[in-house]
Amino acid sequence: MNVTSLCFEGFRNLEDGEIFPCPGVNVFYGTNAQGKTNLIEAIWLLSGNRSFRGARDADLIKFGSERAKIKIAFFSEMREQSAEIIFSKGKKETFLNGVKQPASSALLGKLCAVVFSPEHLSLVKSGPSERRSFIDGAICQIKPSFKDQLSEYKRTLAQRNALLKDIPHHPELIDTLYAWDHHLASLGAGIIGTRMKYVKKLCEAASRYHNGISSGKEKLEIVYSSAVPEEYRTTPERSRDYMFAFLTDKRNEDIAAGCTTIGPHRDDLDIMINGESVRTFGSQGQQRSCVLSMKIAEEELIKLAVSEEPLVLLDDVLSELDSTRQEFLLNEICDRQVFITCCEAASVQRLKDGKLFRINGGKIE
Numbered sequence: 156m157n158v159t160s161l162c163f164e165g166f167r168n169l170e171d172g173e174i175f176p177c178p179g180v181n182v183f184y185g186t187n188a189q190g191k192t193n194l195i196e197a198i199w200l201l202s203g204n205r206s207f208r209g210a211r212d213a214d215l216i217k218f219g220s221e222r223a224k225i226k227i228a229f230f231s232e233m234r235e236q237s238a239e240i241i242f243s244k245g246k247k248e249t250f251l252n253g254v255k256q257p258a259s260s261a262l263l264g265k266l267c268a269v270v271f272s273p274e275h276l277s278l279v280k281s282g283p284s285e286r287r288s289f290i291d292g293a294i295c296q297i298k299p300s301f302k303d304q305l306s307e308y309k310r311t312l313a314q315r316n317a318l319l320k321d322i323p324h325h326p327e328l329i330d331t332l333y334a335w336d337h338h339l340a341s342l343g344a345g346i347i348g349t350r351m352k353y354v355k356k357l358c359e360a361a362s363r364y365h366n367g368i369s370s371g372k373e374k375l376e377i378v379y380s381s382a383v384p385e386e387y388r389t390t391p392e393r394s395r396d397y398m399f400a401f402l403t404d405k406r407n408e409d410i411a412a413g414c415t416t417i418g419p420h421r422d423d424l425d426i427m428i429n430g431e432s433v434r435t436f437g438s439q440g441q442q443r444s445c446v447l448s449m450k451i452a453e454e455e456l457i458k459l460a461v462s463e464e465p466l467v468l469l470d471d472v473l474s475e476l477d478s479t480r481q482e483f484l485l486n487e488i489c490d491r492q493v494f495i496t497c498c499e500a501a502s503v504q505r506l507k508d509g510k511l512f513r514i515n516g517g518k519i520e
């Protein structure tokens with residue numbers, strides 16, 4: 156998978172125009188607030204994902220403009236393809252190879268990418284919901300139908316929670332819980348099974364990268380953690396039965412709390428370096444290296460699943476890493492198409508090959 160051109164019109168602070176990246180490493184350098192993250196964000200949006208900065212569509216339109224257009228030409232599945240998104244006030248249109256799509260998520264799996272930006276450090280620093288979204292997003296890139304499974308689970312969970320809140324006022328409704336518990340346990344077990352399989356593979360690949368980036372000094376481990384005990388997670392049927400029994404047993408607690416206390420919406424990942432939690436004990440460099448290893452592992456798993464090499468988008472990745480870690484990173488990933496931003500071109504002097512772009516006031520040259 157290779158981006159051959161990128162076109163901007165009225166997008167954030169980027170000047171209207173077109174750029175032609177090389178198939179290897181593309182470095183975008185510039186001082187603060189010139190548009191580097193904006194550029195990475197545009198490519199990420201074109202891969203069918205939502206902004207990693209949580210931006211609303213209206214935020215993407217250049218101040219004072221009516222609409223924004225981003226377009227990408229890429230080579231994938233042995234042919235030239237294009238993806239385009241047009242944002243106008245209150246409306247968004249997405250095109251794949253000139254054909255209008257029902258939603259921008261239709262681009263998921265067409266132009267695959269993994270992204271690292273400083274926001275992604277929240278993967279180790281923040282609470283469990285960040286980690287759940289990471290695994291869910293990563294799985295959706297290789298198995299788009301997982302999105303429907305998650306939506307159905309969320310819908311069922313919301314309905315059960317609404318029912319739990321209604322029961323104290325209408326006790327006769329308690330009989331209807333059975334059906335919801337059954338459905339929720341079966342959907343939940345499916346999600347847990349898919350996530351566990353993914354996390355096992357992610358852990359293998361990420362620990363390999365982390366071993367390299369830390370020159371063999373650190374062992375990274377990623378383990379799926381759930382209120383469904385590990386011995387009950389050997390098959391979806393066992394997870395389902397455990398979850399169903401738990402939902403039935405804890406019914407009164409759930410009614411009192413007004414929410415469901417077991418299921419994939421409560422699960423987490425334990426991320427450890429040399430047996431200690433990275434969140435609690437990891438240094439800044441260790442946390443950054445760990446997130447990077449997870450991101451590169453994510454890329455490797457996409458490549459295995461879709462037989463296409465996803466784009467690697469690295470925003471402001473080099474800061475906080477010592478020179479050995481920087482060197483490992485630059486040389487280990489330069490065999491695929493990479494978009495990397497930094498403040499000074501000197502930071503990437505160890506790179507042998509690639510294309511250098513300077514971003515100045517939104518102008519890319």
Ligand code: ATP
Pocket residue numbers: 166167168185186187188189190191192193194214215216217218471498
């Ligand atoms: P840093 O090195 O500090 O991370 P950066 O080059 O990554 O800087 P960006 O985050 O890309 O900077 O933002 C560049 C500028 O874009 C910001 O100063 C911001 O004010 C501007 N900007 C953001 N959204 C819009 C918009 N909708 N219209 C015009 N300008 C915008």
Ligand code: MG
Pocket residue numbers: 191192193470471
């Ligand atoms: Mg930035």
